[in-house]
Amino acid sequence: MTTELSIQDVADWFIDNGNDITPKKLQKMLYYAxxxxxxxxxxxxxxxxxxxxxxxxxxxVHGPVNRKIYAEYRDYGYGVINPESKSDAEVISDDVLDLLKQINEIYGPYNGNELERLTHSESPWINARGDAKPLDSSTNKLSDEDMFDFYGKKLIA
Structure with a gap:
């Protein structure tokens, strides 16, 4: 079961409510959310x-990436994505909105490169990369179980 949101709904929310959202930063914000x-x-x-x-x-290579969002925003390159005020906060439940605000507060101050470095130090991305060399392309999917385990342990620590 998923919330009734699409990844694009969440991307729109971050673009409309974040600071200096580049395609790389958007990918990482979506991943952390x-x-x-x-x-x-x-x-x-x-x-x-x-x-x-x-x-x-x-x-x-540059951390967790969703292909659909990559295709949507790749033309921005390293530039900031212009907000278009597309997000409809009314379709976002209070619990999800609270989560998105917390993600924005915690990870939002970082730029895409800083978030990339952070994901590179975390086991879900490391495990999915496997034995790929640093510049090898990879389509290996990050495991939901690895994410749940890794971030769940951060709550306890």
């Missing part, structure tokens, strides 16, 4: 039914 939603909206690693949206992330 997805990963933390797994932790907050599920009770068991073996039963991860509630997801923020029904998408996945691949272990690309």
């Amino acid at each position: 997805y990963a933390w939603a797994l932790v907050f909206f599920n009770d068991d690693q073996k039963d991860l039914r509630t997801k923020l949206f029904d998408e996945n992330f691949e272990a690309w």
Whole structure:
């Protein structure tokens, strides 16, 4: 089961409510929102039914990437994505809106390169990369179970 949001709905929210959102930063914000939603909206690693949206992330060279969002915003390159005020906060539940605001508050001050470095130090991306060399392309998907386990342990620490 997922929330009734698409990844584009969440991307629109971050673009409209974030600071200096570049394509790389957007990817990482979406990733962190997805990963933390797994932790907050599920009770068991073996039963991860509630997801923020029904998408996945691949272990690309520059960190977790969703192909659909990459294709949508790649023309911006390293530039800031212009907000278009597309997000409809009324379709976002209070719990999800609270999560997105927290992600924005915690990760929003960082730029895309800083968020990339952070994801590179975390086991979900490292595990998905496997034995790929630093500049090797990879389409390996990050595991929901790894995300739940890694970020869930951060709550306890």
